[in-house]
Amino acid sequence: MRILLVEDDAHLGEIIVRGLREEGYQIDRAMDGNEADLFHITRTYGVIVLDRMLPDIRGEELLQKWRQGNCNTPVLMLTALDAVSDRVTGLKAGADDYLCKPFAFDELLARIEALQRRGSLNTSSVIKAGNLELNPQTRLLTLQERSVMLNRLEYDLMDLFLRHPGQILGKETLAGQCWKEPWEASDNTIEAQIKNLRKKLRLIDDRVWLKTIRGVGYRLEVV
Structure with missing residues (x-):
């Protein structure tokens, strides 16, 4: 914490x-x-x-x-x-x-x-942004009737994006919030985790996207 x-x-x-x-x-x-x-x-x-x-x-x-x-x-x-x-x-x-x-x-x-x-x-209740829901108890990310299980790091990232829908979050913010030791989160490490999270998002709906804002960070675009 x-x-x-x-x-x-x-x-x-x-x-x-x-x-x-x-x-x-x-x-x-x-x-x-x-x-x-x-x-x-x-x-x-x-x-x-x-x-x-x-x-x-x-x-x-x-x-x-x-x-x-x-x-x-x-x-x-x-x-x-x-x-x-x-x-x-x-x-x-x-x-x-x-x-x-x-x-x-x-x-x-x-x-x-x-x-x-x-x-x-x-904070034990479901976190929502648009039609997207994240359950803290099960780590299930759900859109309507389709769900996908997230690992701990994917959950932490998704939780942060859902709490700031439409906002651009820089890599420094992601590292500070989602990694226990921020220095371990290199640019390549963060990019790899974002890539994994995008794959999970496509499993439930390809209209939900983590958009790269070049040179700035990432923004969650929700249905």
């Missing part, structure tokens, strides 16, 4: 990043709201850990913006403010959980794992 950490405290941020990576998570770290926004636009996260006090914007303002844009990612808000009114403000802004500083890493990890489980339940 990939986590977005938004924390401007360099020392604390490094501790969190190191600890979560040791637990097997992939981490993107933003130091301010603007950087966090760029990550949020270009990548999909299982959990977001968001500091309430950032150099350029308050965390709850940034979160409200994301929620208004239909972001359903579970968010854990961090803060040094421990008054009840502060916690209420964060929760009303759309935070799913609230953790006051200082905290033990084990507690942070436990809360992230709880949010991850909650997020998995929320």
Whole structure:
């Protein structure tokens, strides 16, 4: 799972990043709201850990913006403010959980794992774009009455395309979202996986296509 950490405290941020990576998570770290926004636009996260006090914007303002844009990612808000009114403000802004500083890493990890489980339940329903459906439980890709089984990597790629129908997704985005180690996803590797996925798509309907946008990336064109 990939986590977005938004924390401007360099020392604390490094501790969190190191600890979560040791637990097997992939981490993107933003130091301010603007950087966090760029990550949020270009990548999909299982959990977001968001500091309430950032150099350029308050965390709850940034979160409200994301929620208004239909972001359903579970968010854990961090803060040094421990008054009840502060916690209420964060929760009303759309935070799913609230953790006051200082905290033990084990507690942070436990809360992230709880949010991850909650997020998995929320995303267990079929993913749809047009008439195309992807079942997270079975990894079956279906168009009307025709289905094809996807392997794990094909599923991850298709999930990403279905969540961004009509949008061009670059190879860097695909590598960052679908490969545990993005550096393993060379251009040739990505192109080979796209070729395999296209073969699967043709089995259910040749009108569904992953179009190559030369020099930019790929776009899913759905019936």
